[in-house]
Amino acid sequence: MEVVNKKWPIEKLFAQREEILKTWETGNEVADIKKGIEYQKSIPKAKNFAKKLKEAKENKVTLVQPRAGVALVNEHIALLQFLQDEGGADLLPSTIDSYTRQNRYAEAQKGIEESVSSGRSLLNGFPAVNHGLENCRKVVESLKSPVQVRHGTPDARLLAEIALAAGFTDYEGGGISYNIPYAKDVSLEKTIYYWQYVDRLVGYYQENGVEINREPFGPLTGTLVPPSISHSVAILEAILAAEQGVMNLTLGYGQCGNLIQDVAAIQTLEELAEEYLVNNGHENRQLTTVFHQWMGGFPQDEAKAFGVISWGASAAALAKATKVIVKTPHEAMGIPTKEANAQGLRTTKQIINMLKDQTLPESKQLLLEKEMIKKETRAILDATYKIGEGDWAKGAIRAFESGIIDIPFAPSRFNAGRILPARDNDGAIRLLDSGDLPLTKEIQDFHNEKIAIRGKAEDRDPSFQMVIDDIYAIGKGFLVGRPS
Amino acid sequence: MEVVNKKWPIEKLFAQREEILKTWETGNEVADIKKGIEYQKSIPKAKNFAKKLKEAKENKVTLVQPRAGVALVNEHIALLQFLQDEGGADLLPSTIDSYTRQNRYAEAQKGIEESVSSGRSLLNGFPAVNHGLENCRKVVESLKSPVQVRHGTPDARLLAEIALAAGFTDYEGGGISYNIPYAKDVSLEKTIYYWQYVDRLVGYYQENGVEINREPFGPLTGTLVPPSISHSVAILEAILAAEQGVMNLTLGYGQCGNLIQDVAAIQTLEELAEEYLVNNGHENRQLTTVFHQWMGGFPQDEAKAFGVISWGASAAALAKATKVIVKTPHEAMGIPTKEANAQGLRTTKQIINMLKDQTLPESKQLLLEKEMIKKETRAILDATYKIGEGDWAKGAIRAFESGIIDIPFAPSRFNAGRILPARDNDGAIRLLDSGDLPLTKEIQDFHNEKIAIRGKAEDRDPSFQMVIDDIYAIGKGFLVGRPS
Amino acid sequence: MSSNTIVIGVIGADVHAVGNKILDYAFTQAGFKVVNIGVLASQEEFVKAAVETGAVAILVSSLYGHGEIDCRGLRDKCEEAGIGDILLYVGGNLVVGKKEWEPVKKTFLNMGFDRAYPPGTAPETSIEDLKNDLSQGE
């Protein structure tokens, strides 16, 4: 299979979707794509994700969105209504369970049945494919705000067909961001191809007058990911999506914890994406940003967890991200109760509202951080384009093969796994080992120097132990994992 | 009575203390001042407030301290031990009840008795005078960390005698900051005189080798107080205390909510105080800072309150204040349970620890804010000195008479009450009406312009309604009280 | 009853002045003649001010948790002074600590208050209540 970054003729989509819709019995419910488009057109503007994001961006407001999903339809609706009414969520999710993410619909069915018999959700999300079209529409219709599908599915074609026909107006994921952090054995050729299908489908809805928003998954493994890595993946997926006709994109970033780096990251993400999209012939795309509150380990104590959540909310607000994905005080314990989820939302919203008139002012440090992120990201993306001989899809595949792009702590065997990130003395994420990233000497020296300052402050040589200390640090109450 | 800023001969203190110790029966327990000094010298270094603050300042660490006090001794000890062990408080308080603050010891006694019979605290603090020397020593001895007396007492002479003899190593308050926001009918002549007694007493302990820390009460009325006002009072009280021999001073500031203004305030407070102390001949004083989390109205909802607390913790950490006084998720409901108090501490500490390696970098906005605070404070202090004909005590009294210093929303009839503060469009506190503050045209124009920008954004003329909206805003989830 | 004079103040050893100044402003704006005796006000000062000005209501604030001790006996003092049927309102943080509101309210109504308000009540609420209570008394 050779995947290239070229818009699919619509016949290719239509031919393939016949096969896709057969992969589970609910597929035939969405066979007539016109009905999906018609249904989408009946959805009021206030419930369209792209439109609500547009308004927020214009008003420089940061919207709040939780993660949430349970096994059964009525319980799922009750959960989302609670987060909407008691949590004040501006945007709603339907987080999909892990069996569905691996296309194991039979196991998801077993999870649904056991959830019915045991009276509690035995799935960690909402199995949208198994529930089928009408149940999914019931979810969308029961809520006042736009709903997005959030998942982690390498092959999300059937899920996309059902979600779009059911009135979901935003779809998370991408051929890289839902593969490398979410799969072990699936090639990038395959997932980029699967996601071209999804993007072409979104593009077709768009051509028929329906605005669907797409969101590459920004935080990747959520563990000490340097901004230039996640930016590179986000921009690659934006280009791949735009080629297939996607007009509305939300690009994501997971909080690192150092305020200057976080603000610099959100600002450069939008600036760089705009630049690369326009340079690749994709004008007039609606670009928004999403800031993920700390994705790593949380403290067990709820009061401390509120502190972590709040610091994420503060950074999101000062960076003026278009939306923020919210954690809960139960984060360390697994999936939260609906009450805890609503608490995380209310804490976040209080801070967002208090800070809506404030930004982080320009400073020497902020400008330097932005400059370094831009240089690094351009180095990675330009090497990707080059190795792809001018094709972004081929470039992405080869860049992962050769370690030009390398995501720390990813489970996929298609990821080089040679880089090692660690915090510097101010808590910003740097490269302890840059593996085969195509970085100039200037950038390398910058990282080395930053890490060396920390090593000196801690009187130890940087090593994997430092990385482990950093991974556990926030759970123990600190950002930088210092020796005690 | 004419009060002047001149160090008391020790005989003056000794003569007066004979009278003071007679004002309640426990006074005679501390008659022999040498025994108090001896006892203080037996206290280990780790339990001395001034020494712990010194270490924190050197290490650029922000310490956390709660407010707490209940009617009965054992319950008070249990409360403080809980905050120390479960809350992780670095510094401990004994907050004094409101009857003791007004020297109404008989009513405090009634409160103690009713608390015993009803089984719950009917006082809002610890009545240290009534409990007397041995009980107070029991409090200090039951704890691992230094303990401070926090109150709001215009005439705190007897309380100071008992507290110092009992081993408390920090004493909050001052002749202005514990009068104007805490009394209605007590003249500044009287309270400055009373606090000269307290400071001379601390100075005497100091001369005998005992380090006691003093802390003027920074936030004043806690309601939209412009930094230049609270800075002027803090520096005045620092000069008055230093003259009586106080060597260790913690100057305070109550969070306004705009990050740049808050960081600028903490930085200028220390810089200005150092400058004025040295210029008045007081070298080598240990100057530290305390940042008070939001002192105004809180949201009722605990999750939202955690947001307000966290934003205060973030500002304290980024400003590198030496300590932060912590609010609790029960703030809107009155005095908190010990669990809620410990939660506020843990949330705060999580943030302080995460941010300990970060600061707010220098920016044009930060420099401007610092410059304006300095200009304003110097204008007020220099006019105070001038009207006092070179005497800071006389100057303070006359400055309040003439409105050169004016604290918004103060209950005292000795306060002019002519200024009106309001937030600007970024949430910083400005002057809507500067009353008789001795501000130059440049400063006036700065305030007027800032307020005008907000008025324009809200399409309304600035008025008292805007002030009221700002006072209620945080309780409703916002910093700036915009019309809805 | 044609007077629209009311007495407001903060009772006991309480010095919380901000809400007091806002109530003063809000009730004045709403057309009442406000006699504000300020903070640190004793029961005697409330009663004296009400008698001297012919007030139709006394609005007591207590923000520091000692409300229960401070307010006990205020109705008796009003009766002794010959204004036994004056309207008595109370509001603020009336008790120490976070408590269920209904029992607290009951305590204060049993003390002889006509209305008691929980923390965070907006001035508009009590203004409306007062207007209603006064028009019913006519």
Place this chain on the structure above:
Amino acid sequence: MSSNTIVIGVIGADVHAVGNKILDYAFTQAGFKVVNIGVLASQEEFVKAAVETGAVAILVSSLYGHGEIDCRGLRDKCEEAGIGDILLYVGGNLVVGKKEWEPVKKTFLNMGFDRAYPPGTAPETSIEDLKNDLSQGE
């Protein structure tokens, strides 16, 4: 028993790789020979790896809340494969939602696990337990 080989992996449809990489590092540092089958591992893969390498223990991680479904029957599969008395440990976020730990632990011990660990357990804890369990087996 002289082997110090252990099998580690993340069971089911779970892709959480970070803890897996840290366990790999920590157990290797502690002197064990670690066979890491990675994320998305089936019961069959665990058993097969243990048989092939003569492992003395299988350490199962589950971070996504489906642990109860995914782990049921693992002990039976070990018995069928002739390694019925191999040590079985499990840890992570084993159930959906915040639950009391003791009942959860009991569920997994009843399934045939020798030890079960709550969220947030440090690698050192299980390393020490494993060393103890192995020395008692000698």
